[in-house]
Amino acid sequence: MTIVDPTAENIVVDPNVVNITINDKPVLARKGELIIAAADRTDDFIPRFCYHPRMSSVGMCRQCLVEVETPRGPMMVVSCMTPVAEGQIVRTATDTVKKAQEGVLELLLANHPLDCPVCDKGGECPLQDQAFSHGPGESRFVEEKRHYEKPIAISEIVYLDRERCILCDRCTRFADEVAGDPLISFTSRGNDTQVLTFPDEPFSSYFSGNTVQICPVGALTAKPYRFKARPWDIEQTESTCTSCSVGCRIVVQSSRDELVRFQGVDIDPVNWGWLCDRGRYNFESVNSTERLIAPLIKSDSGLATTSWSIALESAARIIRTALASGADSVAILGGARGTNEDAFAWASLADQLGITQRDSQLGDGLTPEIFNLEQATIDQTCAASTIILLSPDLKEELPVLYLRVRDAAQKRKSRILEFTPRDSGLTPYAWRSVSFEPGRQAQVVRETLETQEIQEQIRRGEVVVVLGRANLAENESFTLHALGEIFHAIPNAKVLPVLRRGNVRGAVAVGLTPQKNSGDAIDILTKAAAGKIECLILLGSDPLADVADSDLVARAFNRTRSVISIDTFINSSNRNADVVLPAAAFAEKTGTTTNLEGRISNVTQQITPRGTCRPDWMIATELGLSLGIDLGVSSLDELHQKMTSNIPEFSSCANNPIINSDGVLMVSEASATISRASVVLVDRNSYSYRLIVSRTMYDNAQSTTTSPSLVGIITKSAIYVNPLDLARIGVVDGTNIRVGIADKSIVLPVNAHSGVYRGTAWLPYNHTTVDVRPLLDITSDVVDVRIEQLH
Amino acid sequence: MSRLTDKNLVIAKEIIARYPRQKSALIPLLHLAQEQSGYISREAMVHLGELVGVTSAEVYGTATFYEMFRFEPIGKYLVNICGTMSCALMGAHELMHHAEKRLGVKAGGTTQDGMFTLAHAECQAACTEAPCLQVNYRYRLRVSTADLDNLIDDLEAGKLSEEIPAHGVLAKVRQHIAPDRGVGAVSPELVDQAPAWLNGKAAL
Ligand code: SF4
Ligand code: SF4
Ligand code: FES
Ligand code: FES
Numbered sequence: 001m002t003i004v005d006p007t008a009e010n011i012v013v014d015p016n017v018v019n020i021t022i023n024d025k026p027v028l029a030r031k032g033e034l035i036i037a038a039a040d041r042t043d044d045f046i047p048r049f050c051y052h053p054r055m056s057s058v059g060m061c062r063q064c065l066v067e068v069e070t071p072r073g074p075m076m077v078v079s080c081m082t083p084v085a086e087g088q089i090v091r092t093a094t095d096t097v098k099k100a101q102e103g104v105l106e107l108l109l110a111n112h113p114l115d116c117p118v119c120d121k122g123g124e125c126p127l128q129d130q131a132f133s134h135g136p137g138e139s140r141f142v143e144e145k146r147h148y149e150k151p152i153a154i155s156e157i158v159y160l161d162r163e164r165c166i167l168c169d170r171c172t173r174f175a176d177e178v179a180g181d182p183l184i185s186f187t188s189r190g191n192d193t194q195v196l197t198f199p200d201e202p203f204s205s206y207f208s209g210n211t212v213q214i215c216p217v218g219a220l221t222a223k224p225y226r227f228k229a230r231p232w233d234i235e236q237t238e239s240t241c242t243s244c245s246v247g248c249r250i251v252v253q254s255s256r257d258e259l260v261r262f263q264g265v266d267i268d269p270v271n272w273g274w275l276c277d278r279g280r281y282n283f284e285s286v287n288s289t290e291r292l293i294a295p296l297i298k299s300d301s302g303l304a305t306t307s308w309s310i311a312l313e314s315a316a317r318i319i320r321t322a323l324a325s326g327a328d329s330v331a332i333l334g335g336a337r338g339t340n341e342d343a344f345a346w347a348s349l350a351d352q353l354g355i356t357q358r359d360s361q362l363g364d365g366l367t368p369e370i371f372n373l374e375q376a377t378i379d380q381t382c383a384a385s386t387i388i389l390l391s392p393d394l395k396e397e398l399p400v401l402y403l404r405v406r407d408a409a410q411k412r413k414s415r416i417l418e419f420t421p422r423d424s425g426l427t428p429y430a431w432r433s434v435s436f437e438p439g440r441q442a443q444v445v446r447e448t449l450e451t452q453e454i455q456e457q458i459r460r461g462e463v464v465v466v467l468g469r470a471n472l473a474e475n476e477s478f479t480l481h482a483l484g485e486i487f488h489a490i491p492n493a494k495v496l497p498v499l500r501r502g503n504v505r506g507a508v509a510v511g512l513t514p515q516k517n518s519g520d521a522i523d524i525l526t527k528a529a530a531g532k533i534e535c536l537i538l539l540g541s542d543p544l545a546d547v548a549d550s551d552l553v554a555r556a557f558n559r560t561r562s563v564i565s566i567d568t569f570i571n572s573s574n575r576n577a578d579v580v581l582p583a584a585a586f587a588e589k590t591g592t593t594t595n596l597e598g599r600i601s602n603v604t605q606q607i608t609p610r611g612t613c614r615p616d617w618m619i620a621t622e623l624g625l626s627l628g629i630d631l632g633v634s635s636l637d638e639l640h641q642k643m644t645s646n647i648p649e650f651s652s653c654a655n656n657p658i659i660n661s662d663g664v665l666m667v668s669e670a671s672a673t674i675s676r677a678s679v680v681l682v683d684r685n686s687y688s689y690r691l692i693v694s695r696t697m698y699d700n701a702q703s704t705t706t707s708p709s710l711v712g713i714i715t716k717s718a719i720y721v722n723p724l725d726l727a728r729i730g731v732v733d734g735t736n737i738r739v740g741i742a743d744k745s746i747v748l749p750v751n752a753h754s755g756v757y758r759g760t761a762w763l764p765y766n767h768t769t770v771d772v773r774p775l776l777d778i779t780s781d782v783v784d785v786r787i788e789q790l791h
Numbered sequence: 792m793s794r795l796t797d798k799n800l801v802i803a804k805e806i807i808a809r810y811p812r813q814k815s816a817l818i819p820l821l822h823l824a825q826e827q828s829g830y831i832s833r834e835a836m837v838h839l840g841e842l843v844g845v846t847s848a849e850v851y852g853t854a855t856f857y858e859m860f861r862f863e864p865i866g867k868y869l870v871n872i873c874g875t876m877s878c879a880l881m882g883a884h885e886l887m888h889h890a891e892k893r894l895g896v897k898a899g900g901t902t903q904d905g906m907f908t909l910a911h912a913e914c915q916a917a918c919t920e921a922p923c924l925q926v927n928y929r930y931r932l933r934v935s936t937a938d939l940d941n942l943i944d945d946l947e948a949g950k951l952s953e954e955i956p957a958h959g960v961l962a963k964v965r966q967h968i969a970p971d972r973g974v975g976a977v978s979p980e981l982v983d984q985a986p987a988w989l990n991g992k993a994a995l
Contacts, residue, residue, distance in 0.1 A: 182845070185852030198847035199833060 020088040035079035035090055036064050044092050047101060047130045049108075049216045050168035051080035054272050055177055060169045061108070063130065065100045067091045076100060102136035110141040112217075113163040121218030123231035127166065146191065154184065154196075155203040156713050157223050157277060158212060162194045165219035171195060171211035178274065180406055180429075181205035195219075204713075206399050206697050209280040210273075213263055224281050224709045229255035238265060238660065239604040240593050241279040242337065242502030242586060243703065246400045247595025248275050249661065252283075252587045252606040259283040259587055259607060267662050269379050269599065276399030277710075278697055283587065284707035286607075291568055292582035293611020303570075303580060308612060308622075315579045316626035318562045319353070322535035327354035329534040331524045334541025335512040335616075336360040336501035338583075339591025339603055340650070341636060342616035343503065344643040346539060347511035349620045352629045356515035360507035360539075362547050363522040363778060364472050365499045366479065368508045372672035376464040376494035377597045377665065382408035384494075385461030389418040390441070390482055391468035391498050395425025396696045398498055398596070402426065405466070415457060419445055419482065421471055421692045422762050423755030431457070435757050438474045438690050439782040442481035442679045449489040463490050468498035472548045472765060473693040473776055473783040481679045488676045498596050500695070506594030509649045509666065512539070521547070522778055528556035538565040539616065540583060542702070544572040545766070548693065550773035566619055569702050582613045589615035590636060592659055594666060600653050601663030688784040689721065689761040693776065699766040717770035720753035720762040721787065731789050738788045739763075744774045747790065761785065794838035799827055802965070803842055809968055813843040821854050825959040830861040859928075866901045866908035867957045868946055870894075871925045874911050877918035881933075886922050887911070889936040893943060906947065908958075929955050 018029045022039050029038035037053060039046050049061040059081040067074040068082065069089035076096065091097065109131060116122040151159035167186070172195060176182040183203045187196045197203050203211075212222045236253040241262070248271035253261045262280050266273035295311030296303040322330045332350055335343045335358070343360070350358055381387055382404050394402035406429050408414040415431035418424065419441060427433045432454070436444040448454055465486055469479060486493055499505070507513070514520050519527070525543065527533055529552060536557075547553040557563070557573070565574030566581045574580050588609040594600050609615075614622075617639055621631045633639040644654035649666040653659050684690050698704055698714045705711050719739055721729075729750075731737055737750045739761070748770040756762045763772050775785060795803055803823055807816045817839065824835035836850040854860045872878075872887050887909075891897055894907050901908040917923040920932035924939075931942060945951050956963055 183848045185846075185848045187852050187855040189856045189858075196848075196851070198836070198851045201847055 018084045018086050018088075020084050020086075020090060022090045023092055029084040031084075033084050035066060035068075035077070035082050035084055035088075038084055039066075039079065039090070039092065046079050046092050047134045048080060049126060049130075049166060050170060052170055052173075052214060054266070054274075055170070055173050057081050058169050058173065060167065062104045063101065063108075063134075065097060065104070067094050067097055098134075101134045105131055105135040106139055106141070108166050109135070109139055111146045111163070112166070113145065115164070116218075119164065119218035120221045120226060121164075121215075125218060126216040148194070151221065153202075155205075155208055157281065157709055158203055158208050159221045159223065159226065160195060161219050161221070164217050165195055166217055167193055167195075168216055170214045170216065171220055174207075174211050174214060175203070175205060177410075178210070178403060178407070179205050179207040180410075181207065184211075206276050206278070206395065207274065207403070209275060209277045210264065213273075213275075222281070222709075224284055224707075225261045229253075229260045234260065235606070237604045237606045238602075239587065239606070240595075240601045240663075241275065242593050242603060243279040243282060244276075244398055245499055245502055245504055245596040246270065246398050247502075247593060247599060247601060247663075248279060248400050249601065250275065250279075252604065254587075254607050257607050259286050265661070269377065269662055270595065271400045272404070274400055274403055276697065278399070278704065281709050282703040282707045284709060285703040286568075286585045286587055286610075288569075288706040290570075290706055291585070291610050291613075292570065292580065293613065294582060295612070296577075296580040296582075298576075298578045303575075303577070308581075308614075311579050311581055312623055312626045315564050315581065315623055318535055318564060318578055319537075319623075319627060322562065323353060325534060328357065328518075328527075329532065330355045330537065331357035331528070331533050331535075332512065332537045332539060333359060333362065333521055333524065333543055334539035336504040336507045337540040338503060338507075338616045339589065339593055340503065340506040340510060340600065341591040341639050341643060342589075342620070343507040343512045344510040344647065345617035345620035345631060345633070345639060348631050348642075349624050349629065351511070352624070352631070353627070356518040357524050357527075357533075358512050359514055359521035359524060360501070360504055360512040361499065361521060362541060362543055363520065363525075364469060364546075364548060365501075365504065366467070366469055366476055366497070367520075368513050369672050369674075370467060370483075370495060370497045371505065371508065371598075371668065372670065373495045373674065374492075374670040375598060375668050376496045377599070378404055378496065380462070380494065381405065381464040381466065381496045382414060383462070384414055384464040386457055386463045387414045387416050388463060388465045388486060388493070389416060389420065389424070389426060389430070390445070390470075390479060390486070391466045392470045392500070392694055393420075393424035393426075393696075394466070394498070396694070397468075397500055399697060401466075401498065401596070405429075417448075417454065417457070419448070421760060422757060427755070437684070437757070437760060438471050438692060439478055439682050441478055442485050442677075443681065445482045445485040446489075449485065455489075458490055463493040464496055465493050466496045466498055468500070471692045471694060473691040473763070475781045478679070478781070480674065481677050484674050484676045487674050496597060503593045505596060505598055505666075506592070506600070509594065510643065510647055522549075522552075525549075525552055525556040528560045529558075531559040533560050535562045535564065536560050538563065538567065538573055538577075540567055542567075542571040542573045545700070547778075548765070548773060548776045549778035550771065550776070552778055566616055568613070569706065571702060581619050582611060583619065584609040584613045584615040588613065591615070591617070592640070592653065595663075598649075598666040598668055599663045600650065600659055600666055601661070602659045682782050684759065684782075684784050686759075688786055689725070689759060691775065691783040691785055692756075692760055692762045693765050693772065693783075694762070695765045696767070699764070700768060701766070715764065715767045716749075717764070717767040717772060718749045718751050719787070720751050720756050720764075722756050722758045722760075723752040723754055725758055725761075726750065726752045729787055729789065736790055738786075738790055739775065740786045740788065741775050741777075741783060746770055746772060746774055748772075750787065761787065793828065793832060794834045795824065795842075796827060799823055803839075805968075807843060814845050814849075817843055817845070817850065817853055818857075821850075821857075821860055822959075822961055825860060826961065827959070828864075829867065829957060829959045830863060830865050832862075861958075864901070864905070865958055867906050868926050868955065869908045869910060869928075869958050871910050871912035871915070871928075872898075873913070873915045873917075873921070873923050873925075875914035875918075877914075878922040881921035883922040886924070886934060886936060886939060890939055893940060907943070926951075927955050927958050927960075 016031045048064040057080045059078045064079045066079045148162040151161040154160045212220045234253045241248045249265040249267045250262045264273045264275040294305045297306040409429040418430040418433040563577040565577045568585045587606045590605045644650045733752045840847045840850045
């Protein structure tokens with residue numbers, strides 16, 4: 001909508017504009033807009049509890065009453081349910097309105113316990129604030145209030161205090177409409193109405209934290225924040241979540257220099273105010289006492305604390321020695337978890353040292369070439385008539401993108417055509433979901449796109465392919481071949497690349513990606529396993545835990561002489577490193593990050609780095625100095641400026657050192673095309689099961705295992721097969737079985753799962769108890785396993 | 792206690808087929824579950840959720856809205872004695888005391904043998920015939936203490952089983968809609984169109 005100033009001359013009349021007056025002032029509204037939404041653009045605040053601009057209106061609380069002029073005189077309407085109309089006259093503060101507002105508040109407070117002094121919401125509570133601004137000040141209610149058991153845990157994270165609940169339907173509406181997890185519901189009736197889960201079935205939604213954020217009272221509270229701080233001693237700054245590449249906008253809140261809470265910020269292009277629970281609560285890991293707080297160096301008795309100067313000197317010595325045998329004997333792995341500036345500083349250092357072997361993906365992503373295909377933003381994706389999913393399960397890996405795509409499908413803006421090796425979180429919302437056995441996707445995509453029904457759908461408008469890696473147990477080329485088939489059929493399709501690590505897109509753009517014909521992470525590790533790498537530099541990466549082929553990476557680490565790690569924790573890869581440099585964590589440093597659609601936005605420091613931790617970029621410049629290299633920057637600003645002038649993709653944020661809120665899109669030019677290729681299908685013998693290995697939201701990621709509120713939710717390892725296949729093997733659901741390939745096998749429980757197709761088996765990656773990686777071999781195209789009863 | 796039996800599952804599927812959206816069948820299905828066990832068990836709610844494609848929490852939310860759905864085991868006969876004004880004036884309290892003594896349970900309780908649940912009720916809209924009670928929602932009017940004794944004797948002896956089926960059974964003759972008269976599953980886009988068998992004769 002274009003808002004035009006009615007007093008200006010030569011007004012272009014927009015047919016969607018509706019003229020109304022609110023408190024005698026002219027207001028321009030959009031056709032179909034609600035009065036409350038139009039009023040939100042003026043200075044006249046209408047009090048409300050249940051209305052939420054990102055959800056449908058329900059008119060539950062009646063706090064938003066206003067008067068509208070009618071032929072029979074002023075009439076009271078709920079402004080969150082009444083759309084604007086041409087010439088409408090709205091008054092929000094007449095005596096009648098005030099009386100109504102006071103009446104509603106008196107009723108809402110009748111049963112409210114008024115335990116504000118011990119309530120987490122006190123100080124930032126809409127009920128408190130509006131009782132003060134719009135309430136009667138006194139209550140005539142002298143009867144006993146309704147009583148319930150004080151907070152009950154409705155999930156591992158969320159507590160519900162039913163006495164405080166004002167039944168606004170925000171949490172239940174969110175769970176149903178936005179998250180698609182209607183696991184909480186209003187139960188009973190009248191005076192007994194209360195929000196509850198089904199008995200003994202927790203509110204285990206990946207998005208439960210949002211209900212806590214939008215509850216207008218202190219009825220819903222979250223374990224990580226309960227009794228931790230009060231709003232008036234909280235300090236906060238706006239930032240961007242980097243736990244995955246969606247890049248949700250957040251406020252980072254701290255109290256006494258400790259992180260206490262993240263809240264979602266509503267920006268149109270990305271997260272609409274929502275966050276996933278992992279992104280919202282894994283800040284606990286920053287506060288963890290296990291954090292590295294000082295440099296460590298290898299000694300006879302393991303890693304020992306040392307000073308920065310000694311640590312940097314020995315790191316420099318190691319690198320210098322290794323470089324003496326040629327630039328190819330040093331490699332850098334990682335860099336996708338930091339800021340753009342961090343990655344740029346390291347890439348510059350690598351440039352100067354001639355190190356070309358670098359990769360910020362660990363063999364589980366896709367070639368950076370996909371960034372050179374015609375790109376779509378999240379908004380463009382969710383406005384496309386067809387969204388083709390050739391991606392991992394978005395609900396598990398890119399949770400808030402799942403919310404956006406689900407919304408597009410639910411509101412019938414887009415139709416989802418999904419290609420997937422197993423049922424995903426979006427399968428129930430897909431217009432068509434087409435399954436394939438890993439390795440056969442290109443063929444399946446081709447055949448599907450040839451059908452008339454699909455072709456008609458494709459012709460209806462824009463097509464965006466959400467592109468990522470659905471299966472870690474198959475060669476990445478299968479996904480690219482399938483993409484080739486899509487482009488063959490739909491040459492003007494756009495791509496929304498969904499790689500997983502927070503800032504992978506930025507890291508690739510600044511050059512933490514294979515250079516000049518040198519190989520990717522897997523090639524680097526293969527070389528290392530052959531003894532050709534002398535020094536591995538780990539930039540916030542943990543290949544021993546993260547690379548799918550555990551055998552390869554173990555051999556690589558055995559043969560690599562020295563390891564230098566820049567990290568926030570001790571992990572499996574740096575436990576025996578030569579030097580470990582402690583890095584500043586999220587919220588301890590400032591910079592910019594790039595999300596999956598190439599949106600550059602800022603991340604901001606809110607707390608002092610623990611111990612002597614330093615941001616990665618600073619470590620790079622100082623290590624440079626120890627190596628006799630001057631990167632020519634002495635501050636973050638200088639570094640940022642250098643980055644924006646050196647890297648063409650970042651030119652869009654030059655002269656704009658702090659990229660707030662919506663951020664800016666990086667410059668991308670569609671220079672690549674991808675074409676059809678002939679694919680060799682790998683046959684599966686009918687006694688084996690083709691493996692699908694993928695990640696879920698809560699796995700053994702360090703930021704999850706070091707967050708006390710999340711660690712308990714991590715799923716235990718299991719393999720999932722179709723119930724009919726389970727019957728065929730003849731084992732009971734839930735019992736242990738042996739899964740084997742060639743001479744290797746693991747033992748773990750098997751579960752029947754109707755979302756896994758016959759002949760395949762789904763093995764979630766990196767769960768607790770059993771390491772599944774022995775089954776994975778990066779050199780084979782697909783992995784077929786045997787499943788046998790234990791004897 | 793249990794999920795729907797195989798026999799009831801067949802009926803449930805027939806009921807579901809009548810509606811354009813599966814979840815619209817939830818209330819009749821809750822009645823079916825209540826008919827099976829006299830009350831609605833958790834397992835039954837889980838089962839109904841699976842059948843119509845909603846979460847157990849949604850089934851629970853819907854079911855608990857209605858007073859006549861019960862979620863704990865209940866007697867074969869639910870005796871609701873009205874205690875509102877007209878009935879109270881005409882001796883409802885004495886009737887209740889008598890019933891409590893006769894059945895050996897307080898109002899709200901269920902007899903050991905699982906035959907009777909005694910309960911207070913609000914006005915049952917038979918004030919002119921006070922005092923009144925209902926057994927499984929079947930009226931008994933102008934009830935004296937002697938009438939009550941006789942009623943309980945008859946129920947115990949099974950003499951009224953024709954008239955008053957066990958708690959949860961709505962009617963002895965089940966409504967049956969021929970399959971071709973059911974609307975059946977309709978894709979969401981078409982839900983506002985009239986069913987085919989109406990032949991365009993009437994709008995929905
Ligand atoms: S718990 Fe909070 S959000 Fe949910 S209905 Fe009650 S007041 Fe509203
Ligand atoms: S979806 Fe990704 S970016 Fe958003 S809150 Fe979750 S982890 Fe953070
Ligand atoms: S905000 Fe309008 S009724 Fe609640
Ligand atoms: S008072 Fe008992 S039926 Fe009305």
